[in-house]
Amino acid sequence: NLKEMLRHFVEFRKEVVRRRTEFELGNALERVHILEGLKRALEHIDEVIEAVRRSKNREEARLALVSRFSLSDKQAASILEMRLQRLTSLERQKILEEHDATTKEIERLKGILEDEGRLLELIKAELLEVRKVYGDGRRTEIVEEMPEIRxxxxxxxxxxxxxxxxxxxxxxxxxxxxxxxxxxxxxxxxxxxxxxxxxxxxxxxxxxxxxxxxxxxxxxxxxxxxxxxxxxxxxxxxxxxxxxxxxxxxxxxxxxxxxxxxxxxxxxxxxxxxxxxxxxxxxxxxxxxxxxxxxxxxxxxxxxxxxxxxxxxxxxxxxxxxxxxxxxxxxxxxxxxxxxxxxxxxxxxxxxxxxxxxxxxxxxxxxxxxxxxxxxxxxxxxxxxxxxxxxxxxxxxxxxxxxxxxxxxxxxxxxxxxxxxxxxxxxxxxxxxxxxxxxxxxxxxxxxxxxxxxxxxxxxxxx
Missing domain, CATH: 2.120.10.90 (DNA gyrase/topoisomerase IV, subunit A, C-terminal)
Known part of the structure; x- marks a missing residue:
């Protein structure tokens, strides 16, 4: 019946949104990890530059950053790929703002996964947006009895x-x-x-x-x-x-x-x-x-x-x-x-x-x-x-x-x-x-x- 069809649809949407949220959370955690490494490098920028200059090659520079500043391999690789223009005060501010925004997004995504009420609110909001963009008048007619179809x-x-x-x-x-x-x-x-x-x-x-x-x-x-x-x-x-x-x-x-x-x-x-x-x-x-x-x-x-x-x-x-x-x-x-x-x-x-x-x-x-x-x-x-x-x-x-x-x-x-x-x-x-x-x-x-x-x-x- 219609009620059961809707129940199955809601369960389907919960599964889709939950898996999508888990995927987005994984990406956000990975990104905030990189940003924390960049943030630490900016706090010790002179020492970072000196360590890189003393290294003979990229691998030696990566190892030096990992050991001296307690960074992961991904964080060290991201610092080595950072362009000099990102050392300006404006670019440094953007990194800090992105770190704060990503941290808040992680909290939001975790909240959705931990609270089914918030998950359902998100599903409802998305459906309302779909109705706003694509909704039109009813094309079918609800009748008391099913007419005979030849x-x-x-x-x-x-x-x-x-x-x-x-x-x-x-x-x-x-x-x-x-x-x-x-x-x-x-x-x-x-x-x-x-x-x-x-x-x-x-x-x-x-x-x-x-x-x-x-x-x-x-x-x-x-x-x-x-x-x-x-x-x-x-x-x-x-x-x-x-x-x-x-x-x-x-x-x-x-x-x-x-x-x-x-x-x-x-x-x-x-x-x-x-x-x-x-x-x-x-x-x-x-x-x-x-x-x-x-x-x-x-x-x-x-x-x-x-x-x-x-x-x-x-x-x-x-x-x-x-x-x-x-x-x-x-x-x-x-x-x-x-x-x-x-x-x-x-x-x-x-x-x-x-x-x-x-x-x-x-x-x-x-x-x-x-x-x-x-x-x-x-x-x-x-x-x-x-x-x-x-x-x-x-x-x-x-x-x-x-x-x-x-x-x-x-x-x-x-x-x-x-x-x-x-x-x-x-x-x-x-x-x-x-x-x-x-x-x-x-x-x-x-x-x-x-x-x-x-x-x-x-x-x-x-x-």
């Missing part, structure tokens, strides 16, 4: 990139470490992977957000972003098993940043077979403590996208062969965790859903293909349709650009981060992608050098 209150809020590999190695990297490079380049190594591993997910979020991990079979895990280990840009990171209790055969299909949990919010899930499901975000609150099954579906289907929506958002779903559909989320009723969902888009033979995004409040639609091509088209070219339709052409997929991988709603000023399977990252402004018609082929985004695009993130304007 770990988040001590964490810096900063934008980060979450990187997850196919074999489950995860890390967070400050966004500032991923520098802008410009469209068309080869990018910069963002994670060093083993031969049998590849980069699968890139997610942009902040240290104070939560992150939802959704597996292919619909299980959900929720964790704080700041609990994901931070690592340098090229480091492998730590295995996800240190954070989540995954089954040995489970694979993460989506990462969903959640900044808050307002009551009107929803999770909107989209599967490879074109089914969609909307459930209240309240359903995932318990996922902080254990995994929750959010969707039940056939073994041949899997979740490809999971979106955080606000009740009236518009959703865009895209297929591997370049089709897309845009509809309002409220066309899908809210469901419980034990259901499969309803048809979101009708797929042609051999086609499958690859991605979905919220496009409400966005200006353009940005599509990325497997071979490193991308297309930006005005959102206005994508009419709002009913749920479960076949959709309309989004991008023309050819051998040159390959099948569709990702879609994102974007605004002017946004930036894009792309990741390759071997861990290279590239960052560029969305304006570097020219606007095209809805059915265009797109332009080259990155020099892949035989790799595939496996991850994408959008940095919102102002992030």
């Amino acid at each position: 770990i988040e209150d001590m964490i810096k809020d900063e934008k980060v990139v979450i990187v997850l590999s196919r074999r489950g190695y995860i890390k967070r990297v400050p966004l500032s470490q991923v520098r802008h490079q410009g469209r068309g380049g080869k990018g910069k190594m963002g994670i060093i992977l083993k031969e049998d591993d590849s980069l699968e997910h890139v997610c942009l979020t902040s240290t104070l957000s939560s992150l939802l991990f959704l597996t292919l079979d619909g299980r959900a895990f929720l964790t704080k972003v700041h609990l994901i280990p931070e690592a340098p840009l090229t480091a492998k990171g730590r295995h996800i098993s240190a954070i989540l209790n995954l089954k040995s055969d489970e694979t993460i299909s989506a990462l969903v940043p959640l900044e808050d949990f307002p009551g009107s919010s929803h999770l909107f899930m989209v599967t490879k077979k074109g089914f969609v499901k909307r459930l209240s975000v309240d359903a995932v609150r318990k996922a902080k403590k254990k995994a929750l099954k959010l969707v039940r579906m056939p073994e041949e289907d899997r979740v490809v996208s999971c979106l955080f929506t606000k009740g009236k958002d518009e959703i865009m779903i895209v297929t591997r062969r370049g089709l897309s559909i845009r509809f309002c989320e409220d066309k899908v009723r809210e469901m419980g965790r034990g259901t499969y969902g309803v048809r979101g888009i009708s797929l042609g033979e051999g086609d499958e859903v690859v991605c979905a995004d919220v496009v409400s409040g966005k200006e353009d639609v940005f599509t990325v293909t497997e071979r490193g091509y991308g297309k930006r088209a005005p959102l206005s070219e994508y009419r709002v349709q009913g749920r479960a339709g076949k959709g309309i052409r989004n991008i023309l997929c050819k051998e040159k650009n390959g099948p569709v991988l990702f879609v994102r709603g974007v605004r002017r000023g946004d930036e894009v981060i792309l990741a390759t399977e071997k861990g290279r990252l590239i960052r560029f402004r969305i304006e570097e992608i020219p606007l095209q018609k809805r059915g265009g082929i797109g332009v080259k985004l990155m020099d892949l050098r035989g790799e595939r695009i496996t991850g994408m993130g959008i940095i919102g304007n102002g992030a």
